[in-house]
Structures are given as structure tokens and as C-alpha cells.
Amino acid sequence: MNDLNKAAAALDSVYTAGSPEALAEAYAAWAATYDGETAALGYLLPFLIVAWITRYVPVAEGPLLDAGCGTGLSGPQLVALGYGDLAGLDLSEDMLKIAGSRGSYNDLRQAALGGPLPWPDGHFRAFFSTGVFTMGHAPASSLRELARITRKGGHAIFTVRDKVFESGGFRAVFDDLERQGKWRPVEESPWFRCYAIAEPDAVVKAFVFEIT
Numbered sequence: 001m002n003d004l005n006k007a008a009a010a011l012d013s014v015y016t017a018g019s020p021e022a023l024a025e026a027y028a029a030w031a032a033t034y035d036g037e038t039a040a041l042g043y044l045l046p047f048l049i050v051a052w053i054t055r056y057v058p059v060a061e062g063p064l065l066d067a068g069c070g071t072g073l074s075g076p077q078l079v080a081l082g083y084g085d086l087a088g089l090d091l092s093e094d095m096l097k098i099a100g101s102r103g104s105y106n107d108l109r110q111a112a113l114g115g116p117l118p119w120p121d122g123h124f125r126a127f128f129s130t131g132v133f134t135m136g137h138a139p140a141s142s143l144r145e146l147a148r149i150t151r152k153g154g155h156a157i158f159t160v161r162d163k164v165f166e167s168g169g170f171r172a173v174f175d176d177l178e179r180q181g182k183w184r185p186v187e188e189s190p191w192f193r194c195y196a197i198a199e200p201d202a203v204v205k206a207f208v209f210e211i212t
Helices: 003-015 020-041 045-056 074-080 093-101 142-148 170-179
Strands: 064-067 086-090 107-110 124-133 150-161 183-188 203-211
Touching (some): 045 074, 045 124, 045 150, 045 203, 064 074, 064 142, 074 086, 086 093, 124 142, 142 150, 142 170, 170 183
Parallel strands (some): 064 086, 064 124, 124 150
């Protein structure tokens, strides 16, 4: 089985995980080969999200949270651009071990999005997240807690997969947080492909909100 087929099979296993425990097990099984197999698919998101971060977050300002950091693919890119105060959060201990080996994060925590997060109100200058708001992964309600730990004037920068945007209630959560005065919309991208090589039907949209 080549890398494309292996990656497709692994994607299916994480998309169909029925619980946080099952999802953690699926990522534990995939962790060692995740980087190479997603690269074979042409996975763009951990690198492309950096463009939105640089657009809204000055280099000298931090800390930043990589929410659902996985193996930490975004970390070295941000460090190369001068962002030195990075934290990472992920459900999978195995993925976090790989993220830690990159030397880009000074704070790594294991926790599931959708529950309480281990930081105080307004701790982060911004959070960013890619590939996390998708099938079988973090619920839209996770955004309430992520907004809580982001300071006023900071930014929420993340992608949402097309297949869960309506069914997962993301627009409703966006609107509710805006009504509550928690954030305001800043930017919404067109739908675009997650993978440059394979999975042409896998599309996401990037969103940016300012915390208020």
C-alpha cells in the first residue's frame, strides 16, 4: 500500500472515530507516519494558516496557541518567521511527543477540545487551528472556550471543513459569540482545497475573528 492509500485509510479512521478515546487511539496508530503520508496528499493547512497569522498578529506579540497542533507542523514555520512564544494543545499524547521533538513549542498540553482548557481568561494573543473542525473531531462549541482564553483585541484564526459547517452548527456558534460581544468577524475565505495532490473534494474555509 503506497503513502496515498495509507493516508486515505488513516483519514477514514479518524473521521469515523465515535468518541475522543477512539480518536486518540486512531491518531496514536497514525502518529509515526502522519507527516510523510499527509505530505504525499499535499496537505496544505498547517503551512497556509501561517499566512493569516502573519496578516493579523505582529511578530513581537504572543503567546500563540496551536489548538489541535498534532505533530506540530506549523511550529517551525512560525519560529522561522520570528514567532517565538508558542503553545500547543492536542488530544493525542503520541502526536504531542512528535510536536515536542521539533523544539518550536515552549508549552504543550494534552486535552480534548470541547471541554475546559487549562489556561486562564485572556491568556493568548491569538489561537489558530487547522484540520480540527472536521468530521469526528472538535465540536463548534470548542470555540467558546478558545475565545475565553484569548485576550481582547486578539484573534481567532481557524479552518472549518465543508461537511461539518452547517451540520455541526458553526454558523450558529459564530453568530452567538458575536451577539454576546465575545468577538467580531474580520475575514472569511472562499472554500479551498485542503490537499494539493489528492482528495479534491476535501475543502475548507478559513475564518478570522477579533476577540472583543
